[in-house]
Amino acid sequence: MSLIRSAVAVPMCVWLALCAHDARAQEPGPTPGATQEPLTLERAVSLAAENNESALSAAARSEAARARVSRALAFFLPRLTLNGSYTRRPQESTRQVGDQTVVLQRFNALGANAVARITLFDARGFPLYEAAKRDDEATALDAVEARRQVGFQAANAFLTTLGRQQVADAAERRLAYAKQSLEEARARAQAGLASTNDVTRAELDVATAQSQLADAVGNAAESRLELGYLLVAPVQEPLAAPETLFSEASRPVDSFAGLAENALERRPDILSSKLRVEQQKALAREPLARLFPSLTASAQGSATNEAGLTGNTFNGFLTVDLTWTLFDGGERYADRRERLALTRVQELDTQARVRRVDVAVESARVSLRTAQAALELGEVAVKAARQNAEETSILYRQGLATSLALSDAQVRLFEAEVSLAQARYSLGSALLELRAAVGLDPLGKEP
Numbered sequence: 001m002s003l004i005r006s007a008v009a010v011p012m013c014v015w016l017a018l019c020a021h022d023a024r025a026q027e028p029g030p031t032p033g034a035t036q037e038p039l040t041l042e043r044a045v046s047l048a049a050e051n052n053e054s055a056l057s058a059a060a061r062s063e064a065a066r067a068r069v070s071r072a073l074a075f076f077l078p079r080l081t082l083n084g085s086y087t088r089r090p091q092e093s094t095r096q097v098g099d100q101t102v103v104l105q106r107f108n109a110l111g112a113n114a115v116a117r118i119t120l121f122d123a124r125g126f127p128l129y130e131a132a133k134r135d136d137e138a139t140a141l142d143a144v145e146a147r148r149q150v151g152f153q154a155a156n157a158f159l160t161t162l163g164r165q166q167v168a169d170a171a172e173r174r175l176a177y178a179k180q181s182l183e184e185a186r187a188r189a190q191a192g193l194a195s196t197n198d199v200t201r202a203e204l205d206v207a208t209a210q211s212q213l214a215d216a217v218g219n220a221a222e223s224r225l226e227l228g229y230l231l232v233a234p235v236q237e238p239l240a241a242p243e244t245l246f247s248e249a250s251r252p253v254d255s256f257a258g259l260a261e262n263a264l265e266r267r268p269d270i271l272s273s274k275l276r277v278e279q280q281k282a283l284a285r286e287p288l289a290r291l292f293p294s295l296t297a298s299a300q301g302s303a304t305n306e307a308g309l310t311g312n313t314f315n316g317f318l319t320v321d322l323t324w325t326l327f328d329g330g331e332r333y334a335d336r337r338e339r340l341a342l343t344r345v346q347e348l349d350t351q352a353r354v355r356r357v358d359v360a361v362e363s364a365r366v367s368l369r370t371a372q373a374a375l376e377l378g379e380v381a382v383k384a385a386r387q388n389a390e391e392t393s394i395l396y397r398q399g400l401a402t403s404l405a406l407s408d409a410q411v412r413l414f415e416a417e418v419s420l421a422q423a424r425y426s427l428g429s430a431l432l433e434l435r436a437a438v439g440l441d442p443l444g445k446e447p
Contacts, residue, residue, distance in 0.1 A: 266439025
């Protein structure tokens with residue numbers, strides 16, 4: 001009988017296995033591209049620089065400055081104006097001159113007038129043109145600085161989002177530990193090995209862990225929204241940890257000393273501020289240029305189909321004008337004093353910016369050194385807290401530790417993991433701060 005059952009069962013099992021294999025073969029496989037690629041720090045910085053309104057508006061202001069240079073250059077170039085006219089009259093006007101009838105006004109009168117003007121000399125044009133060029137150069141640097149700052153904002157938001165996500169993960173692990181402790185407490189209470197107070201305390205720990213998890217998840221979601229705002233695109237994909245940034249930030253602080261040497265030559269905001277001083281100096285020279293006379297020339301030509309008594313259908317002339325304002329009520333001297341004062345203001349602002357660079361660099365180095373120390377201590381603390389939580393859990397199962405000690409161990413582990421996450425991403429932020437101070441972009445390159 002057993003032989004018959006075996007003879008029936010073996011083919012049946014083989015048939016079921018083949019059917020299962022065919023069913024799996026017919027199941028649709030994963031759609032190509034369905035898994036989202038993680039968003040990297042480099043990609044986030046690039047998206048912010050390309051899409052953020054602050055960077056785009058700075059670029060538009062740079063285009064406007066270039067247009068002002070063209071307008072200042074037009075001061076030296078000639079201007080040509082052409083006018084045409086057509087007049088329809090109800091009747092012609094004629095005169096008899098000897099044996100000839102001369103038409104003074106025709107039924108259909110046509111006329112054309114061309115005027116060309118050029119400034120031969122006007123001293124005001126030179127400082128105004130120089131000021132426009134300095135403004136163009138400074139505005140272009142302002143656009144570079146705007147893109148750089150937007151990149152740092154995106155990079156810091158990226159790190160903040162990653163850090164809050166790590167906190168949410170730690171809160172989720174704590175909730176799992178709390179639920180496990182609650183099950184153990186209930187089992188021990190049912191077995192008479194522990195009081196119901198242990199169960200109550202474990203339930204309180206679960207509720208606290210759930211509340212902390214909700215807060216952590218909400219903070220992470222809020223930070224992700226802020227990151228999406230800076231990138232001008234919703235961030236749905238996971239974030240890739242910037243290991244290159246963390247590796248660079250772990251280097252000895254003294255190895256970054258060389259970055260500060262050329263900080264003033266790299267910082268677009270410092271270079272722009274110096275150009276603003278030159279622009280203001282050029283504007284301050286413009287009122288003095290009004291002391292000189294200006295010389296202009298104009299040529300005018302006209303054509304008509306009404307020759308009149310002269311018999312000429314074309315006429316033209318050339319004019320040279322000399323204008324010299326000997327006294328303008330003191331306006332140019334007032335403008336001169338105002339612009340000199342504004343130049344001094346710009347110089348003092350530039351000096352303050354230059355002095356701030358050294359302070360910013362040293363402050364960033366201190367922050368980097370502090371973050372490195374905090375990360376080392378955080379790693380040691382997490383290792384010790386994890387070991388303490390595991391040992392306390394074992395002792396609690398054996399009845400050698402109280403539920404209060406177990407709860408405290410789990411809380412300390414959670415706090416240590418949160419501190420480690422904050423220290424890890426504070427280290428990345430400190431390196432970003434140093435790069436910003438020395439004039440580099442968030443990726444450590446010259447802008």
